[in-house]
Structures are given as C-alpha cells and as structure tokens.
Amino acid sequence: MFQNIGEMVLLFWRTLAALPLAWRQRQKVFDQFYEIGNASLLMVCLLSFFIGGVIALHIGPVMVERGLASAVGGLVGIAMCKELAPVMMSILIAGRIGSAMTAEIGSMRVYQEIDALRTMNIDPVHYLVLPRMVAIAVALPLLVIFAILVGWLGGAVVSAANDRIDIGFRAFFMNLRDVVDIPDVANGVFKAFCFSLVIGIVSCHQGLVTLGGPRGIGRSVTKAVVNSIVLIVLLDYILTRLLLS
Amino acid sequence: MKDHRDNTGGVSVEVRSLRKSFNGQEVLKGIDFSVRRGEIFVIMGPSGSGKSVLLRHIIGLEQPDSGEILIQGESMQSSGVMDKHRMALVFQSGALLSSLTVGENVGLYLSEHRLHPPEEIRRIVIEKLESVGLKGTEDKMPSELSGGMKKRVAIARALVIEPQLILYDEPTSELDPLSAVVIAEEILELNRRIGVTSLVVSHDRDLAFGVADRIAVIHEGRIVAMGEPGEVEQNPDPVVRRFLRADFKRPNER
Known part of the structure; x- marks a missing residue:
C-alpha cells in the first residue's frame, strides 16, 4: 500500500512537472475532454436532477410541517453545491x-x-x-457546476409538484439565493477539482502498473474505481473540515 | 565482416557479464558477447531461455542486476546514451498503438518529437510504408492488418527513427513461411541499404542461418555457442546439437 502511495505521489509530481508541455498535447487534451463530457453529461444531468428531487422530497414535508417551508430552497441549494454534486459526480466519473x-x-x-x-x-x-489529468481536472469541475444547477432545478420541480411540499419555483429560488452564496458554489467546485486529481492519478497509476493479461486489466480497473471512491470519501471529510474552519 | 559495412551508421554493442533475476529466479546468468558495427547478429535459443529479456536490457527497458551494456563503447547506464544513439526494437507482437492508424503509428516518433511539419511526416510515413511493401495502408487501423503486415508496420516504425541499431524480437514467429521469407529479406535489405547493426532474437533456424553474420546460442541464461553460422552448426555441444537438429518423427519412425 505504501509503495502504491509513493508511486502515485511521484506520478503526480512528474505530471505537475510536465504541465508546461500541456499546450503541445492540446489535441489529446481536447479529445479526452470531449470523451469525458460526451460520455457523462447526460448521466450527470439525470443523476443530479433526481438527487436534488430526492433531497427536496426528504426534507420538504418535514420542514413544511414545522413551518419552515421558506428554508427548503436554501437547504437543497447548500446540500447540492457543497456536498452532493461534487461527491456524487466524482463517484460517477470515477466509475x-x-x-x-x-x-x-x-x-x-x-x-x-x-x-x-x-x-x-x-x-x-x-x-x-x-492529457488525461488536464482534461479531467477541467471537465469534472465544469460537470459539477452543471450538476449543481440541474440539482437545484430538480429540487425546485419536486418542491412545486409535490402536494406535501407545494413551494413555488419563485419562492424556492428566492430562498436559495438568500442562503447560497458564490463561495458555497466555489467550495463544491474546489472539492470537485481535488477529487478529479485523485481520480486521474489513481486511474492512470493503476493502468501503468497493470500486469498479466485480460484478468490483470480487470483487476486493475476494479482497484482503480474502489480506491478512487474510498479516497474521494476520505478526502471529502478532510476538505469539509478544512473549508469549514 | 564485409567491407561495404565498415563506414556505416551502425553502432557496436558489447554485453559484459549481464545478470538478471526476477522473483529470485536468475534468468540471465552472466551473458558476454559483442556485436560489430553493421553486423547481423542472431541470438537463438529455446523459449524461456532469456532471449527477449536480454533484448529488453539492450534497449533500456530493463536494468541489469549486475554487468553492463556498452553501445559504441558507452555504458547504457550513463545518461543520454538513448538520445545519442538511435535504437529501435521491433516487438514480437508488433506493439502498434491500437488507437492510432498505421500512418500515425509509423509517424509517431517524428510527430511527438516535432522533427518535421505534418506534411513532411506524412510523406516520410508513405515512403517508409512503401519500403516495406505496405503502400496505401496508412489510414488503416492495426486491427485490420494480418500478423505479417503488423510486423512490417513495426519495421517501418523502427525505420522512421533512422536507427543505428535495430533489435528484432522473434520477427518470424506466428508467420507463414512466405511472410517469414519476406521479413528475412527485409532484415537483409535494411542491413545492406542503411548499414544498420541488427540484433535478431529468434528460434527460427532457417531465419538465423539465412541472415546471420554470426550466431549465439543461449540456453538457460548462458551463451553455450557463438560464431559464424558454419561454426555453430558444427558445434559438438549436445545442447546446441539438440536445439539445432531438433526434428519431428512420426511414432512409427522412432
């Protein structure tokens, strides 16, 4: 395990050192960027719309019963941009x-x-x-901005359509605007950027150390996805603590 | 040695007491030999005798546990040798990048090192593919080619580097006899045309005796015979004789 961590740190360092060459590799960066966006955008929209909706569905009725209907928009807004969009989308992209x-x-x-x-x-x-590191480090934060917006929309649609919540679009977004600020969105986007580096390094490293035939490739893919998700969750806690303080 | 090779662009190779172990098992047990500039040197031996590992050491893909490799008198361990001397390895499988077209594979060295503008690279690629008899294949994907064609593309990719040393790893394995002859002719032709030093690893006796200036036979990580083809053929060592004379007999002929 420690050897793997050491190798990943070294790989990250070598990638950072090669960053000035990124412009020369721009065609490959663009190809990878297109691959990531093209493969994931629809999935990101679908997932974040329903995550936003489910959050509204869970907290909406509880808040409304306690006379806190006006806080639903803010809660969905904060949950989506600071936690759910970056973490869920990063897990999706890792997979x-x-x-x-x-x-x-x-x-x-x-x-x-x-x-x-x-x-x-x-x-x-x-x-x-x-090229893969640069592409994912740009694409994932952009996808997360998209996910935040679509998630808010999902929350608003469910809040308006569900009889037990029944909060109009306008009221939902008014409250969301009161509670959510630009730094909150930046917080989520920054997390996504950090997670993108984790996914990129873990995935490329596992690829580079693959041994054996098709079975070895399968084993590496499983390891890369599992390790990425574990590291995303761990790093999420650390980043949340740091960003809160 | 033939006279026409004395002033070639080839490089000499010297391997001294090379040892290498993997997981405690010694694969190379002290290999010593030298290859002269412009020579075709064939290393023969049964599968698993350490031939390919030896080749990977010479091109710098593996580091020896002990011993050294000298290219034109300079140790491979010293920095910049790979930059100074142009070397190419033709892999047994071809090792073409499957996501690139044949043309992109052949021109990869030039495009990645930005040695020529794209139009010039395309011209060179077409020329090199033509020289190995694969005109018009530059837009095909490697998966569309046969085994023999892949090997010839790999040779074209090696030629683009304008190598001073070409290493061939089992160039005729998995090929039909006709394709094997084409590859053998290719090795001879390149050696004659550009005077490159060629180091061929193979267990194909016809190829070895057909193209080699000198042959070394490797067995269980050691060289057991070395010399000109005629000398090796007459070598009395039972291991060498068994390997070179291995023949199939039908059960009723035994």
Missing part, C-alpha cells in the same frame, strides 16, 4: 471515466504499447497521463 482510463492504459501496458513508446523516447507520463 465511468476513471475505469476507462485504467483499462486503456492497462491494456497498452499489457500489450507492450507503453514499452514501444519508451523505445521511441516518448515519456508515457507526457503522452498518456498528462
């Missing part, structure tokens, strides 16, 4: 994009394509890791 990164790099490793790059004096960190 959908992180796994694909590991599988692709892992199969390149198993079928000696990475060795072939090395013999051509092409650094796999520059060629494979850097």
Whole structure:
C-alpha cells in the first residue's frame, strides 16, 4: 500500500512537472475532454436532477410541517453545491471515466504499447497521463457546476409538484439565493477539482502498473474505481473540515 | 565482416557479464558477447531461455542486476546514451498503438518529437510504408492488418527513427513461411541499404542461418555457442546439437 502511495505521489509530481508541455498535447487534451463530457453529461444531468428531487422530497414535508417551508430552497441549494454534486459526480466519473482510463492504459501496458513508446523516447507520463489529468481536472469541475444547477432545478420541480411540499419555483429560488452564496458554489467546485486529481492519478497509476493479461486489466480497473471512491470519501471529510474552519 | 559495412551508421554493442533475476529466479546468468558495427547478429535459443529479456536490457527497458551494456563503447547506464544513439526494437507482437492508424503509428516518433511539419511526416510515413511493401495502408487501423503486415508496420516504425541499431524480437514467429521469407529479406535489405547493426532474437533456424553474420546460442541464461553460422552448426555441444537438429518423427519412425 505504501509503495502504491509513493508511486502515485511521484506520478503526480512528474505530471505537475510536465504541465508546461500541456499546450503541445492540446489535441489529446481536447479529445479526452470531449470523451469525458460526451460520455457523462447526460448521466450527470439525470443523476443530479433526481438527487436534488430526492433531497427536496426528504426534507420538504418535514420542514413544511414545522413551518419552515421558506428554508427548503436554501437547504437543497447548500446540500447540492457543497456536498452532493461534487461527491456524487466524482463517484460517477470515477466509475465511468476513471475505469476507462485504467483499462486503456492497462491494456497498452499489457500489450507492450507503453514499452514501444519508451523505445521511441516518448515519456508515457507526457503522452498518456498528462492529457488525461488536464482534461479531467477541467471537465469534472465544469460537470459539477452543471450538476449543481440541474440539482437545484430538480429540487425546485419536486418542491412545486409535490402536494406535501407545494413551494413555488419563485419562492424556492428566492430562498436559495438568500442562503447560497458564490463561495458555497466555489467550495463544491474546489472539492470537485481535488477529487478529479485523485481520480486521474489513481486511474492512470493503476493502468501503468497493470500486469498479466485480460484478468490483470480487470483487476486493475476494479482497484482503480474502489480506491478512487474510498479516497474521494476520505478526502471529502478532510476538505469539509478544512473549508469549514 | 564485409567491407561495404565498415563506414556505416551502425553502432557496436558489447554485453559484459549481464545478470538478471526476477522473483529470485536468475534468468540471465552472466551473458558476454559483442556485436560489430553493421553486423547481423542472431541470438537463438529455446523459449524461456532469456532471449527477449536480454533484448529488453539492450534497449533500456530493463536494468541489469549486475554487468553492463556498452553501445559504441558507452555504458547504457550513463545518461543520454538513448538520445545519442538511435535504437529501435521491433516487438514480437508488433506493439502498434491500437488507437492510432498505421500512418500515425509509423509517424509517431517524428510527430511527438516535432522533427518535421505534418506534411513532411506524412510523406516520410508513405515512403517508409512503401519500403516495406505496405503502400496505401496508412489510414488503416492495426486491427485490420494480418500478423505479417503488423510486423512490417513495426519495421517501418523502427525505420522512421533512422536507427543505428535495430533489435528484432522473434520477427518470424506466428508467420507463414512466405511472410517469414519476406521479413528475412527485409532484415537483409535494411542491413545492406542503411548499414544498420541488427540484433535478431529468434528460434527460427532457417531465419538465423539465412541472415546471420554470426550466431549465439543461449540456453538457460548462458551463451553455450557463438560464431559464424558454419561454426555453430558444427558445434559438438549436445545442447546446441539438440536445439539445432531438433526434428519431428512420426511414432512409427522412432
């Protein structure tokens, strides 16, 4: 485990050091960015709409019964932007994009394509890791902004449509605007940025250390997704503590 | 050595007391040999004898536990040797990048190192593919090619580097006899045309005796015979004789 952590830190450092080369790799960054957005945008919208709706469904009736109907919008707003959108979307991206990164790099490793790059004096960190890291670090925060907005919309629709809550669109968003501030949204976007680095490094590292044949690739993909999710949840607690203080 | 090779762009290779273990099992047990500039040197031996591991050491994909490899007199361990001397490895599987087209694979070295503008790279790619008999395949994906074609693309990719040393890992394995002959001719032709030093790892006796200037036979991590093809063929060592004369007999002929 400690060897893995050490290797990941080293990989992250080497990727950071290669950052000035990102412009040269812009076509690959754009391809990866398109891949992430194209593969995930619909899923992100669907997931965040219903997460926002479910939160409203849970807290709405309770708040309304206690005469706190005006606070529903703010609560959904805060829950969505500070916690649910960044964490849930990062978990979604770890499963959908992180796994694909590991599988692709892992199969390149198993079928000696990475060795072939090395013999051509092409650094796999520059060629494979850097574009993926840059793309995910830009795409995930953008997807989370999208998820926050769609989640709010989901909360508002459910609050308006559900008889037990019955809070109009206008009232929902008025309260949301009172409670949620730009730093709250920035808080969630910052978390998403940190999670994107975790997903990128864990997934690329697992791909690069893949051994064996197809079974090895499968094992690496599982490890990458599980490790990413565990680290996202751990880091979420640490970041929340730090950002609260 | 033939005279026409004396002033080639090839490099010499010297392997000294090379040892390597994996998980406590010693795969290379002190390998010593040297390859002259512009020579075709074939390393033969049964599967699992350490041939491919040896090749991976020479191109710098593995680090030895002890011993050293000298390229044109310079140790592989010293920095910048890979940059100074152009070397290429033709992998047994071809190891073409499956997500790139044939043309992108062949031109990868040039495009990644930004050695030429894109139009020039395309011209070079077409020229190199033509030189290995694969004209018009540049827009195909590797998955659309046969095993023999993949190997020839891998050779074209190696040629783009304008190598001074080409390493071939089992170049004729999994190929039909006709494709194997084409690859063998390719190795000879390249050696003649650009004077590159060629180090071929193979257990194909026809290929080895057909193209080699010198042959080394490796067995269980040690070199057991080395010399010109005729000398190796006459070698009295039972291990060498068994390997070189291995023949299939029908049960009723035994």
